[in-house]
Amino acid sequence: MRAIHNMIWAVALLAAGAVQAGRSCEPQHLGAQTLGRGMQLAASTVRALDDSGARVVLLARAGQDLSAYGLRYSHLGWAYRTAEGPWRVAHKLNDCGSDRGYLYRQGLGEFFLDDLWRHEAVWAVPTPEVQQRLLALLQDGRRTTLLQHAPYSMVSYAWGQRYQQSNQWALETLAMAMEPDTVRTRVQAQAWLRFKGYAPTVLRIGPLTRLGARVSAANVAFDDHPNEKRFADRIETVTVDSALAWLQAARLAAAPERLVP
Amino acid sequence: MKRHAIHKSLAAAAMAFCLAWGAPAQAQSEASAALSLLPVASIVASTGAASAAAGAVVVLPAALSVAGAVLTVQAVQVSALSTVYVLERASDGARVSVELSDRAAAAAVHGVGTVVTCSVIATGVILSAAGEVLAFVPNALGRALLHNERL
Secondary structure, eight states, rough: OOOHHHHHHHHHHHHHHHEEEEEESSSSOHHHHHHHHHHHHHHHHHHHHHHHTTTEEEEEOSSSOOGGGTTTEEEEEEEEEESSSEEEEEEEEEEESBBEEEEEEHHHHHHSSSSOOEEEEEEEOOOOOHHHHHHHTTTTTTHTTOOOOOOOOOOTTOOOOSOOOHHHHHHHHHHHHTTTTTTTTTHHHHHHHTTTTTOOOEEEHHHHHHHHHHHHHHTTOOSOOOOHHHTTTEEEOOHHHHHHHHHHHSSSSSOOOOEEE | HHHHHHHHHHHHHHHHEEEEEEESSOOSSOOOOGGGGOOBBEEEEEOEEEEOOTOSSSEGGGGSSSOOOOOEEEEEEOSSSEEEEEEEEETTEEEEEEEEHHHHHTTOOOTTTTTEEEETTTTEEEEEEEEEEEEEEHHHHHTOOOOOOOO
């Protein structure tokens, strides 16, 4: 019995250590090369966006290696050209590895300054009507934050409301921009996305990996996924890759454009 | 027997945990608010001729206008709101003072005598010590790329 007790403590201690090892808000050192490459990618992207004539694009980056899941990009936001000229990105950021996420308006420099897995930008130019509707929303701080939901899980269920990850906020907000009279809640936004044929990515994540992630990371949870899907290892969540494919298929945006400086 | 089975399953869980940690469902949407650590600096004083080498608009002091220039930290002035580094170029003694906000400076504390390398890029000048950014002095293009506001 004592052995079992010790083992439980060992697992608990491992979990505690792992949580502390997660990304925090402690000051981190920024490498000169990381800064130089990030700013170069930002500048090149701005030039390309200016040349495209677009006012609003879905902009994404490859912040981590997701090839094991068949995914190329990790995070997206809505980038728009301000009346003054500079481009800004409205996106949701996880708060230092915690179980909360908040909205930010940043420059493309900040957007690409995270330690990227791949120095590459991808964007999709929405149709003129979609751009117009999004621009009106993004210039209005109150409307931009209307569907923001702070509880965060990076693998939140695409059709759930308990948590909201970054890409999910962006698509739900698109729904509200497109149907301002009828979409005012996350439930309504998700209904619109379903109606328009959006299909989230299905990640295959087994029980041991789920357990490990849950006890080690505050920003990962699986309890919002329906039992029948969760226990079948099917984790349905909003990804950049699925968003880009859907926008094009639904004729809401043109084909994605990729930039590798 | 039952106790042995529980023991084994706990051991398996612990091992799985260790194996999984590092890449546990690191699925996507990774962005973290911890990234806003860019130590953006402004020039507060300089001696020597000015130059526009690093950007079309912003005029940089001579001490920061040559890529690869080596400078040395001559003084560090810390106040409640900011940290000012006084840098001197080794080749000709040209001096420049760069000011970092308190938050930006927190990640990069460097003492007198630290050797600083100057890298001129299209969006400004990177001052680094041993590969780590001490300060970034953006030019007009760089400033247009930087903005950080929580909504």
